[in-house]
Every structure is written in structure tokens, then in C-alpha cells.
Amino acid sequence: MLEPRFYRVGLLPVALVLVVVAFSLQEPPRSVRTTLAADAFSGSRAMASLDRLADAYPVRRPGDVADDQLAERIAGDLRGTGFAVRTSTHEGRTIEGTRDLQLVIGERTGTSSQRIVVVAHRDAAGPGSRAELSGTAALLELARVVGAPRRTSRTLMLVSTSGGSGGAAGAMALADELKGQDVAAVLVLGAVAAEELRRPLVVPWSNDVGIAPLQLRRTVETALRAETGLNGGEPRALSQTGRYAVPGTLGEQGPLVDAGLPAVLLSASGEAPPAADAPVSPARMQGMGRTVLRAITALDNGPAIRAQTTPDVVIQGKVVPAWAPRLLLGILLLPVLLALIDAFARARRNRIAIGPWLTWTVLAAVPFVVAAVVARFLGLTGLLPVAPAAPAPIATVPVSVGALVAVVLAGVLAAVAVRLPRKRVVKRAGGDPAAPGAAVGLMLVLWAVTFALWIGNPYSAALLIPALHVWLFALLPEYRPPRAWGMVLCVVLLIPALALGTWVAATFGLDPVDLAWTALLSIAGGHASPLSWLLWSVAAGAAVSGVAIAWRGRARAGDDDVEITMRGPVSYAGPGSLGGVESALRR
Structure with a gap:
């Protein structure tokens, strides 16, 4: 029933597509750099802020009273540094179930309406969770550095969310808030002061089939190397394809990338939040905080980053555009389709039920x-x-x-x-x-x-x-x-x-x-x-x-044999089939 020739014919275009894919490799975009030092960020001041917040709000489950009180305090601190602050309440599904969550947005208008957004969540699953709160402390220190009277070229937004301990409900609300706005980049701050490092430190993944723009990732990784000497841990090709096959991420950058925004997570603990008792490091806070400030400075003075979230694959420093794997995998379906069409037609001719x-x-x-x-x-x-x-x-x-x-x-x-x-x-x-x-x-x-x-x-x-x-x-x-x-x-x-x-x-x-x-x-x-x-x-x-x-198993020999009980079309019944006859004998 199966004719291999149709299958072999379908394999011919595969070789051509392989050549096309080989020539599709592209040079990666260069990172946006800056020569300005990020000396203004004070790690010691950020650590002091972290200590005060952790002592005042040791339990911060998403949507609880302490979480709302912390949101009010963050809003007051942002106003004190010259930011225009607005808050909104939204319903989100969290690790506590469905809760009303506060979204705090501080905005400092620049000479351009294009926005650079810095995000940190304030809630936590376990009591204490100082490492998880370090992103918020770094956010408040950044507000002091870039607040009045300093001016930036692009509008700067500092955002405090809740729900980041699981489910990213706050990030989803922020994605709706940023819909239709011109966003240059979104930097999500995780556990920036966590003492134990877990790579990747720059997390680009999405909850859908997508990824943060490579230029943004390289920009943050370059700032990270310049300020800390650390490698961000770019994922390998197999890790990238595995992530695309089963999309999903624990970081708050996920819903933002889903919405088509250029967003990455910067966290010393990697993608997953650290344990509640994870230790913090002042040196880590200093280095990571300077990294964020350097990245903001580079993004503020550099060209706009294209918000491309297509699932490109980086192999040995070369970029394979998303259309190339799609084309190759699609053409691999052709040989099987041709063989099945022929097998189906043969089955129909032989009156075999399908x-x-x-x-x-x-x-x-x-x-x-x-x-x-x-x-x-x-x-x-x-x-x-x-x-x-x-x-x-x-x-x-x-x-x-x-x-x-x-x-x-x-x-x-x-x-x-x-x-x-x-x-x-x-x-x-x-x-x-x-x-x-x-x-x-x-x-x-x-x-x-x-x-x-x-x-x-x-x-x-x-x-x-x-x-x-x-x-x-x-x-x-x-x-x-x-x-x-x-x-x-x-x-x-x-x-x-x-x-x-x-x-x-x-x-x-x-x-x-x-x-x-x-x-x-x-x-x-x-x-x-x-x-x-x-x-x-x-x-x-x-x-x-x-x-x-x-x-x-395999069909047994003789299963398809038919016992011949009479002469008919299945056997030869012409002259000589009954043996030699006298008229046919040599005389």
C-alpha cells in the first residue's frame, strides 16, 4: 500500500530548504553602549532602604493589608523624588487566589514621549524575603538618582507591582496600561541583591512563542559585564528551542513580552524567585544597581530598540531568523503527506475502510x-x-x-x-x-x-x-x-x-x-x-x-495467501495448464 517513491520525491525539496536555511544566518545586532559611569547609584543607601522596608513589612502576601500599605509608601517616596505618581486597583489571580492589587506608576517626563520602564514587584510568598524585596529597594534608589532636577531624553516610568511572587498579575495589568504607548524598553528587577548567583541573570523568556529583542538583551548584558564582570548566561540553542516548544516563564517579563513589549528580567537569582531566607549581599546590590543605571543611560541616549519578539535562535553567535526553522520543519511534513495521499488512494481503490x-x-x-x-x-x-x-x-x-x-x-x-x-x-x-x-x-x-x-x-x-x-x-x-x-x-x-x-x-x-x-x-x-x-x-x-x-507485529507468512478451490482468474487456466496433450507432443 505504501509507495516509497512518493516519499523520496517529497524529500527532494528538503535539501533545497537546508541550503536556504544555511544562507539565512544573520549577524546579531550590536548592544547599545554608554561611556558614562553609573557612580550615582548608592548600594549602601539601597541596602538601608531594604532593611527598613523588610522590618516594616515582613509579611507581604499579594493583596493583603501590608502589601497595600507598602504600595502607599512607595508612592509617597516616588512623589518625594519628583515623579508624578498615579495608582490603580486591578483584580488579578495570584498565589492567594483572586485578589485586588495596587499598581503604582511614577512617571518623569523627558524630552521624548518614548518610555523606558523599570518594574519591581513588592510582594512575597514567604515571610521576610529580603532578597525578593531588593528589586523594590533598588527601584527607590534609582528614583533618587534620576529624579528632579535631572532630566532624561526619554520619559522614565518606575512601576511597583504586586502578584510577582507567582502568576505575574501585576505585570499583566502593566501590559494593559502600556498598550498603545511608545515603549523603548522595559527592565524588570528581580532579586538584584541575592548573594547566590543562578544563571541566566538576564532572562528574556515569554509565556508565548517569543523572546525579548536580542539588542536589548545584549545591551543589559554589556552593562552587567561592565559593572560586575559577570556573564549574563546567554541560553544555548537547545535551551532556546526547548523554551519555544514549551513556552512559559516564572519572571514578570513574560506577560510584557507576550504583549509585544521589549522586556527583560535582571535578577541575581535567575528566573525563579529566591527562598524566603536567601541571604543578600551589599556588593551584589551595588553592582546590580549600577548595572540598571548604566543600562538606562545607554537606552536613554541610544537609538530606539525594535520591539521584535519573534522566536529567533542564536547559534554560535549567529542569528537564525524565526522563519527558517518554520520553513524547514514545514517542508519535512511534505514527504509524509505525499506518501499518505498515495496510500489513501490505493486503499480507496481496493475498497479498504479508512x-x-x-x-x-x-x-x-x-x-x-x-x-x-x-x-x-x-x-x-x-x-x-x-x-x-x-x-x-x-x-x-x-x-x-x-x-x-x-x-x-x-x-x-x-x-x-x-x-x-x-x-x-x-x-x-x-x-x-x-x-x-x-x-x-x-x-x-x-x-x-x-x-x-x-x-x-x-x-x-x-x-x-x-x-x-x-x-x-x-x-x-x-x-x-x-x-x-x-x-x-x-x-x-x-x-x-x-x-x-x-x-x-x-x-x-x-x-x-x-x-x-x-x-x-x-x-x-x-x-x-x-x-x-x-x-x-x-x-x-x-x-x-x-x-x-x-x-x-508483522503479518505472518501465509496470512494473505488464498486457498484455490477452483480455476479462475487467480490462476492460469490456458493451454497446457493440465499438462501435455497428445497434439502438443513432439512427433
């Missing part, structure tokens, strides 16, 4: 869909009290065993419920998943899912493309290997997804239960879109069906 096997494959996805629907239901109805709209550190949202059990139980019950309908479909289609129509139907479903993922996120689709190519030959009867090898191929093809899950767990310090809980929260909180988890549910159902087909 439709029932499409249903059989899709029914296998029902348990995964039901589990995801239950998770989303828990988030929408409030049965899951905490469901932030963005990823949150696992320590701030304790695992709910009851919720996990409910989701798993829903999936198991759905699997039991669809077992009988699947058996009926198999019986209607001929009674054997080893039939050619089953493999063709499964591959059509898997190709459609991969194509849909490629449209939205080509890096996610890359996880399924190896399965498409290998299963094309591993599942169809004429090429299907024996059962043992077939099961090995099924396991091998799960390696990309398993490797990515292992990498995510290692990056965020998650064990298997934490990883499952994080996935549940992403669905319950709406971070993972319904379309994405629906497509991945169908892909999981196709994997289950593929294992069922591989378990049947």
Missing part, C-alpha cells in the same frame, strides 16, 4: 481530553482555589493531591467508557488493528495534528515529526517489523517528549509529581490554551493507537 479507523484513533484521545476538561473546570469554578494565569514557582502553590487524583480518575473512567465503542469500531472495520486501513487512518490523524501544531508553534510540532517519518514505515503492514522491534520504535519515538519533560523538570527543580501538578495548573489557569491541549490529547491518542498496531 473512516472507522479515523474514529478509532480519535476515540483513544477521549480520556486525555476529559482529564484536561476536568482540570480546566476546577480552575474556572474555583474548586481549585489557586490557579494563576501564568506559571508560578512550585513552592508557592502546594500540590493538591485531591485535584491530581480527580483529574487522573476522570481520565481512567473515560478510558473505560470508550473501550466498548472502540471495540465496536474495530469490529465494523474488519476486526483487526493490524489491517492496512488502521495504520493509514492513524497516520492521517497524526499528520493533521502535527500540521495544526506547526501552524501555531513549529517547535512543538518538531516533537512529533520524527514519529511521522518512522511510523510511516513501522506501522504499515508491508514494512512493519516484528512485535519486539515495533515496540522499541514506539518507545524511541517518545524520547523527544520525554527528554523535553526531563529538561523542564531539571530547569525548574521539579520531581514527577511537581511536573504533573505544573501541567494541571497550566490548564486550570488558562495558560495552556484549549486548542493546544486538545491537539496534544489527540496526539497522545494516536500514540496509544500506534502501540496497539505495533503490538500486533
Whole structure:
């Protein structure tokens, strides 16, 4: 049923596209630099401010009384340094559930309406959390340095948010506030005084398929090296593609990058907030504070940074534009499509049923869909009290065993419920998943899912493309290997997804239960879109069906032999078929 020539023809454009991708490499943009020293920032004054704030507000859960009182104090300090201050209240989903949060914005008008925005959140999950509060202390020291009577070329905005301890609700409100405004750059301050370093120190990630502009990242990294001698820790190519395949970040820059704003997080503790008892360092505060001031000075006097958030990949100092991986991954779908079109046409000519096997494959996805629907239901109805709209550190949202059990139980019950309908479909289609129509139907479903993922996120689709190519030959009867090898191929093809899950767990310090809980929260909180988890549910159902087909193993010799009981079209019945006749004998 499978004609390899169509597959080979589809591979020809791949070589051409590889050449195009090779010539698509670009030089990275240069960082914006300044020769002005950032001596005006006083680390000792910032540390004294940190001590006062930490002693006055030791517990600062998002939206509580202490958080609101701290917001009022920050607003008063900003006014005292010459900033025009406005506050607003917005509702946000946090680690405390849905809360009313205060957004404090101090603005100092420059000669240009284009804005440089500096952001720091003031809340914390644990008591004390001096390292996490150091971003706010640095923000207030910056207000003293750049406040009246100093003037900047670009308008400067200093913003205090709440909800940054998990869910980034304040950053989401700020993204709405900045909508339609001309923003040159957004610098998000994390735990700038944390003593223990965790890279990357300059975090560019988004909660969607995107990343902060490379020029902005390089500008902040250059300022960091100049003031501290530290390397910001630029992510490697594999880390970049992994982040694009599974978008998400714990930093407040995520929602801002999602909104198309050029934003990065600067934090000594990296992407995740430090522990509540993490020590702080005056030297770190001094170096990081000077870094921020130097970056602001460079951005204020330099050219505007283009707000490009497309998922480009940096490899060995060269930039691969986002369209190149998309084109390459898309063209890899072509060989499988041509082979499947031919296999489908052959099946139709031979009157082999395909439709029932499409249903059989899709029914296998029902348990995964039901589990995801239950998770989303828990988030929408409030049965899951905490469901932030963005990823949150696992320590701030304790695992709910009851919720996990409910989701798993829903999936198991759905699997039991669809077992009988699947058996009926198999019986209607001929009674054997080893039939050619089953493999063709499964591959059509898997190709459609991969194509849909490629449209939205080509890096996610890359996880399924190896399965498409290998299963094309591993599942169809004429090429299907024996059962043992077939099961090995099924396991091998799960390696990309398993490797990515292992990498995510290692990056965020998650064990298997934490990883499952994080996935549940992403669905319950709406971070993972319904379309994405629906497509991945169908892909999981196709994997289950593929294992069922591989378990049947290679067709046994003689299975397709037909016992001849009479002469007919299947055999030769012409002259001589009954042996020699006298008239045909040599005389």
C-alpha cells in the first residue's frame, strides 16, 4: 500500500530548504553602549532602604493589608523624588487566589514621549524575603538618582507591582496600561541583591512563542559585564528551542513580552524567585544597581530598540531568523503527506475502510481530553482555589493531591467508557488493528495534528515529526517489523517528549509529581490554551493507537495467501495448464 517513491520525491525539496536555511544566518545586532559611569547609584543607601522596608513589612502576601500599605509608601517616596505618581486597583489571580492589587506608576517626563520602564514587584510568598524585596529597594534608589532636577531624553516610568511572587498579575495589568504607548524598553528587577548567583541573570523568556529583542538583551548584558564582570548566561540553542516548544516563564517579563513589549528580567537569582531566607549581599546590590543605571543611560541616549519578539535562535553567535526553522520543519511534513495521499488512494481503490479507523484513533484521545476538561473546570469554578494565569514557582502553590487524583480518575473512567465503542469500531472495520486501513487512518490523524501544531508553534510540532517519518514505515503492514522491534520504535519515538519533560523538570527543580501538578495548573489557569491541549490529547491518542498496531507485529507468512478451490482468474487456466496433450507432443 505504501509507495516509497512518493516519499523520496517529497524529500527532494528538503535539501533545497537546508541550503536556504544555511544562507539565512544573520549577524546579531550590536548592544547599545554608554561611556558614562553609573557612580550615582548608592548600594549602601539601597541596602538601608531594604532593611527598613523588610522590618516594616515582613509579611507581604499579594493583596493583603501590608502589601497595600507598602504600595502607599512607595508612592509617597516616588512623589518625594519628583515623579508624578498615579495608582490603580486591578483584580488579578495570584498565589492567594483572586485578589485586588495596587499598581503604582511614577512617571518623569523627558524630552521624548518614548518610555523606558523599570518594574519591581513588592510582594512575597514567604515571610521576610529580603532578597525578593531588593528589586523594590533598588527601584527607590534609582528614583533618587534620576529624579528632579535631572532630566532624561526619554520619559522614565518606575512601576511597583504586586502578584510577582507567582502568576505575574501585576505585570499583566502593566501590559494593559502600556498598550498603545511608545515603549523603548522595559527592565524588570528581580532579586538584584541575592548573594547566590543562578544563571541566566538576564532572562528574556515569554509565556508565548517569543523572546525579548536580542539588542536589548545584549545591551543589559554589556552593562552587567561592565559593572560586575559577570556573564549574563546567554541560553544555548537547545535551551532556546526547548523554551519555544514549551513556552512559559516564572519572571514578570513574560506577560510584557507576550504583549509585544521589549522586556527583560535582571535578577541575581535567575528566573525563579529566591527562598524566603536567601541571604543578600551589599556588593551584589551595588553592582546590580549600577548595572540598571548604566543600562538606562545607554537606552536613554541610544537609538530606539525594535520591539521584535519573534522566536529567533542564536547559534554560535549567529542569528537564525524565526522563519527558517518554520520553513524547514514545514517542508519535512511534505514527504509524509505525499506518501499518505498515495496510500489513501490505493486503499480507496481496493475498497479498504479508512473512516472507522479515523474514529478509532480519535476515540483513544477521549480520556486525555476529559482529564484536561476536568482540570480546566476546577480552575474556572474555583474548586481549585489557586490557579494563576501564568506559571508560578512550585513552592508557592502546594500540590493538591485531591485535584491530581480527580483529574487522573476522570481520565481512567473515560478510558473505560470508550473501550466498548472502540471495540465496536474495530469490529465494523474488519476486526483487526493490524489491517492496512488502521495504520493509514492513524497516520492521517497524526499528520493533521502535527500540521495544526506547526501552524501555531513549529517547535512543538518538531516533537512529533520524527514519529511521522518512522511510523510511516513501522506501522504499515508491508514494512512493519516484528512485535519486539515495533515496540522499541514506539518507545524511541517518545524520547523527544520525554527528554523535553526531563529538561523542564531539571530547569525548574521539579520531581514527577511537581511536573504533573505544573501541567494541571497550566490548564486550570488558562495558560495552556484549549486548542493546544486538545491537539496534544489527540496526539497522545494516536500514540496509544500506534502501540496497539505495533503490538500486533508483522503479518505472518501465509496470512494473505488464498486457498484455490477452483480455476479462475487467480490462476492460469490456458493451454497446457493440465499438462501435455497428445497434439502438443513432439512427433
